[in-house]
Amino acid sequence: MKSGFCVLWGRPNVGKSTLLNALLGRKHVIVSPRPQTTRHRITGVLHGDEFQVVFLDTPGIHEPQHKLGEALVRNARGALEDVECVVFVADATDEPHDDDQRAAGLLKNVRVPVLLALNKVDAAAKLAEHRPQFEALRTFDGTFEISAVRGDGVEALKQAIISRLPKGDPYFPPDMLGDRSPEFHISELIREQALLQLREEVPHAIAVGVERMEPRPKGLLFIESLIFVERESQKQIVIGKNGSRIKEIGQKARAEIESLMGRSIYLELRVKVREKWRESDMWIRRMGYEEG
Numbered sequence: 001m002k003s004g005f006c007v008l009w010g011r012p013n014v015g016k017s018t019l020l021n022a023l024l025g026r027k028h029v030i031v032s033p034r035p036q037t038t039r040h041r042i043t044g045v046l047h048g049d050e051f052q053v054v055f056l057d058t059p060g061i062h063e064p065q066h067k068l069g070e071a072l073v074r075n076a077r078g079a080l081e082d083v084e085c086v087v088f089v090a091d092a093t094d095e096p097h098d099d100d101q102r103a104a105g106l107l108k109n110v111r112v113p114v115l116l117a118l119n120k121v122d123a124a125a126k127l128a129e130h131r132p133q134f135e136a137l138r139t140f141d142g143t144f145e146i147s148a149v150r151g152d153g154v155e156a157l158k159q160a161i162i163s164r165l166p167k168g169d170p171y172f173p174p175d176m177l178g179d180r181s182p183e184f185h186i187s188e189l190i191r192e193q194a195l196l197q198l199r200e201e202v203p204h205a206i207a208v209g210v211e212r213m214e215p216r217p218k219g220l221l222f223i224e225s226l227i228f229v230e231r232e233s234q235k236q237i238v239i240g241k242n243g244s245r246i247k248e249i250g251q252k253a254r255a256e257i258e259s260l261m262g263r264s265i266y267l268e269l270r271v272k273v274r275e276k277w278r279e280s281d282m283w284i285r286r287m288g289y290e291e292g
């Protein structure tokens, strides 16, 4: 039996969360075209007959613009402790950014194997040109060209990760898929719809909390959730004309939550203003974004 922890590392928006879902073969974490979609360190467990990989998805490494950003980078850095393998995920459609350098720099003292996953090869016209540029960022224990959305190359990467893990007993029981509560995944699915359906800066100002979950007759699950924004104007945008936007967010999120929970959901969404919460240590903590 082989077992160990493997962290997915890199700057925002390169496809770390998409890759985690591809490696696990199920939707475990949310994905959007926006940078900093992932705000926590999230564990996803891959069970096999002869292995167990505990993957850690992380917020992307970037230069923080506010206190929330600082907390996100701390959350990511905390994931480097006690791992057996690192997958450095890069976006092969472009040359390395400053944040790729930054992400590579933070791996300076890492002594475990670091694999390079060149992602988005389905859209990378200049792959041959970009590959050596990424390989020059540091010493890697292998380069893998992958498409996390299509699944190309993911199996080979998975086998390479498993081969690098030490012999050992599984860390988690076979029915444990992750380390987060249903409430966490539910609020993430709501935030995902907000990220997908809103424009400009509004999505980044959003946080979601599940306030209440109650079983109702006929197997229905009642969920009450709050969407927090930073300004009254953002609240109006989230609600939309005659409540059309929040209705749309709610309908799409409900479908996702129903497939996660395998039962019918009644979702009640409300929007609240928490002024400049991204600059407030107290609110960052209260909303669960401070994990060190």
Ligand SMILES: Nc1nc2c(ncn2[C@@H]2O[C@H](COP(=O)(O)OP(=O)(O)O)[C@@H](O)[C@H]2O)c(=O)[nH]1
Pocket: 011, 012, 013, 014, 015, 016, 017, 018, 019, 030, 031, 032, 033, 034, 035, 036, 037, 038, 060, 119, 120, 121, 122, 123, 146, 147, 148, 149, 150
């Ligand atoms: N074309 C293409 N897009 C991808 C691929 N993997 C991820 N993406 C897209 O890149 C964006 C960011 O993905 P996400 O997984 O949230 O990135 P993260 O911030 O690194 O976790 C999303 O719009 C994804 O659909 C891929 O293999 N090919």
Ligand SMILES: [Mg+2]
Pocket: 016, 017, 018, 030, 037, 038, 057, 058, 059
């Ligand atoms: Mg992510």
